[in-house]
Amino acid sequence: MRASVKIAAAWVLSLAALNGAHAQPYNLTLSGASPGGLWSLLGAGVHASVAEQFPGSAVTYQTSGGGLANVMLVSTGRADLGMIHNVELRYALEGRAPFRQQVTNLREIAYLYDWAPVQWVVATSFAERYGIETADDLIAARAPVRVGVNTRGNMVQELNRALFEAYGVTYEDIESWGGQVVYAASNEMAELMANRRLDMTGNSLFAPAGSIVQVAQSLDVTMLSFNEDVVASVVENMGAVPYTIPAGTYDWLDHDVLTVSPGAGLVASESMSDQTAYDITKAVVEHLERIQRVHTAMADLTAEQMASQNTIPYHPGALRYYREAGLVD
DSSP states (O other): OHHHHHHHHHHHHHHHHHTTOOSSOOEEEEEOSSTTSHHHHHHHHHHHHHHHHSTTOEEEEEOOSOHHHHHHHHHTTSOSEEEEEHHHHHHHHHTOTTOSSOOOOEEEEEEEEOOOOEEEEEEHHHHHHTTOSSHHHHHHHTOOOEEEOOOTTOHHHHHHHHHHHHTTOOHHHHHHTTOEEEOOOHHHHHHHHHTTSOSEEEEEOOSSOHHHHHHHHHSOEEEEOOOHHHHHHHHHHHOOEEEEEOTTSSTTOOSOEEEEEOOEEEEEETTSOHHHHHHHHHHHHHTHHHHHTTOGGGGGOOHHHHTOOOSSOBOHHHHHHHHHTTSOO
């Protein structure tokens, strides 16, 4: 009888191991950005996925300064998971400022999106005054543009800086033209533009973006496209991806816009156990609809997308799941 019990217990344990079962609920922290933004919604989606796969689990969202801050929070174990842009991961890997040294212990769990393109929106009156139809025209005209670039240290601001620098232009050059570089958060930029205190904004947003739609209700605007060489330069140097915003995305957009987009994903430290990484990956993939529902723009997320990034290595546990699911070789 005792032998039978031992055999049965061993069989149950073996079956649990084969299925990657986790006996106890998870209690994890996920570091995002400001409260109420997209990343907080994605955090809620990750929590819902993990809680559905492992009842009683909690993935607690904590606010932070964004992806740059999350690099160190996850790397040093102060958060189990973090939302981080591929551009920020590239900076960390290479030890670029603001990082004092290379950060190499981060591992991807799931790549969540790369369709939040940088959009240079310009007041039509300003564009017509200086003969501007593309970003190349803006640079050639040396126009005294008052441009919002997002906040200092924000990766959107770094992408804007990189786009200008790919044209051989610095922020100091813009000011020498009589222009102004304004460091303001996304919502503030939209308000300044609507109140005609900015001529142009550069922001990374899902398209069509509500804030841009609202600005366009206050004044006529257009959007500037970049040339292929500039896009290729920023993609190579920053780790962003090329992106085309189709004509008609906004009612007033009558031309395709070639630009770049950062991507963002769910990242852990290499110190996370393989089983935990496997379980989280399984949860977010097999309950993908929980994440798709958090925002209309996330409806395009697929399991294939989650397994597609190449900026940092995937966690071995995540990679094991993706292989079992036939998503990677």
